[in-house]
Amino acid sequence: MALKSGKSVGTHDSSQSLAQFIPFLTEGLCRRCAEILSDRIRQLASGKLDQDSLSNGHFCKDQRYLVAASSSLTLLDRNSNSQSNGNFRKSYKSSTNTSGSRVPTPSGEASLSSLEGTNYRDHRVAHWRGTRRRNGMFPRQRNLMKAQPTHLDRSGQSQTKEFDESLNSEVQNKSSLMRDEREWIRFTQVVRKKDYISLERINGKLVNIVKGLELHTCVFNATEQKTIVDYVYSLQEMGRKNELRERTYSQPRKWMRGKGRVTMQFGCCYNYAVDKNGNPPGIIRNEEVDPIPPLFKTMIKTMVRWHVLPTDCIPNSCIVNIYEEGDCIPPHIDHHDFVRPFCTVSFLSECNIVFGANLKIVGPGDFAGSFSIPLPVGSVLILNGNSADVAKHSVPGVLAKRISITFRKMDPWKIPNNFSSDPDLCNIQPLH
Known part of the structure; x- marks a missing residue:
């Protein structure tokens, strides 16, 4: 039992270390790829690696994911394809505001996202990111590296839960950071x-x-x-x-x-x-x-x-x-x-x-x-x-x-x- 406990702790220590590098490991990946990588690290944390998942490769054919890494501003509706096809009934719905007025609202997500060509990642983006990285990493990533490992109990269950929460939080923070970067770049190009x-x-x-x-x-x-x-x-x-x-x-x-x-x-x-x-x-x-x-x-x-x-x-x-x-x-x-x-x-x-x-x-x-x-x-x-x-x-x-x-x-x-x-x-x- 002691040996098993030791293996569990050791595995979790390694996974905890990997979690600290999530912002680097997922840098430049689309949302789906980041999720796959996160799932695999989560499996490492639990000590149960699904061999089938390793062969389940992912290729970004979805235009939303292809441009997500290089999009510039949360502006355009993700359902713009249906709008451009003229399917107004499916693309728009009538909502009622407090005064009872009808207003056309895009279906799907309330947020709007802009989609920009892959040529958006030009030398200006690289230069801007390089400037931000001269101190080693982005601020949120520095804060993550400063975080101390939490105490591990024998069962490893609470550690896995904490690891999952930390992993999800960092993926969300990374997405938010990339969105802030893109908006700032667009702002400077006006x-x-x-x-x-x-x-x-x-x-x-x-x-x-x-x-x-x-x-x-x-x-x-x-x-x-x-x-x-x-x-x-x-x-x-x-x-x-x-x-x-x-x-x-x-x-x-x-x-x-x-x-x-x-x-x-x-x-x-x-x-x-x-x-x-x-x-x-x-x-x-x-x-x-x-x-x-x-x-x-x-x-x-x-x-x-x-x-x-x-x-x-x-x-x-x-x-x-x-x-x-x-x-x-x-x-x-x-x-x-x-x-x-x-x-x-x-x-x-x-x-x-x-x-x-x-x-x-x-x-x-x-x-x-x-x-x-x-x-x-x-x-x-x-x-x-x-x-x-x-x-x-x-x-x-x-x-x-x-x-x-x-x-x-x-x-x-x-x-x-x-x-x-x-x-x-x-x-x-x-x-x-």
Whole structure:
């Protein structure tokens, strides 16, 4: 019995040592491979090695696991394949919020994950990891190595339980650490331009009409863009089938070139002009639309965490514009029912946005101003200061299909009567 006990303790000592190296042993493995390795070490801990498991090799054919090691941010829905196939009924379900509004929600996991190509692991990633490892290992791994072995009893049962808990904890910590690393890398790759200048004479003084304008590129990668676009199309399909609130979805008749783009409003109902009921332009407080969909809320969180949007101006409404070729947005200044700054995210095709204190109408859907910049796909344009309040802006007729999503925060005095704040959009902390 003493001999058996000694073997049990010795085996567990070895396994305990292996457990300390789990972060290194599973580095770069997909989730499934990490689980297999963990199971085998767990078998070593119990002294019962299943020989059949050794021949049960694993090859990562599942795309979710292939890209997990190189994915960048928890952004895209794992069920994006079903969305892109147009199976909206299976991919989306209708949920009810506290106010009774219907909102399309991706089926499956609530979290969204971005999938990026394997070329993501380039020299920049290696350099960043090398910098983090100059002290020998990552902080959590150093803490694990400092941990002292626990006391072993004769039965070995409590040790096995503690070993399993320690193993599971470290696998979870490793996954969390990799996710934090990926998000930090993506954050550092965002390109920001804020020094735009366009001088116009207003009331006898030269004024930089685009002061406060910012363009953030490389915010949403190609796979994230596809998932967002597919999501927008599913919302459009729901609107066509009257599965959204009446004022959420609008598809006016195309009566001339540039007029008639599809729009969807979430969070509040906004009037561009006096409507048939006599309501003036601005937020209509007694009308209801659907709340902001989950994927759009994740976009907001990303932009706040990545210092694209400030924490004191987190959007609580948005409007989706779906442009066909030739569609445009005429010159305007966004209504002051919305506070500044606000932002626009671009998808599908690049287009120009034109600014000017006085924009000229060149022709149907064509405008000219003193300043214009291209809006790359996946970019976020921030309008604040003079760019939002002094200069008018417009989007001339687009050359190809385009989608834009504009996020804005409502003035607290203009919030709809039945509106309630979304807890998911409260206390978002930026990366440091």
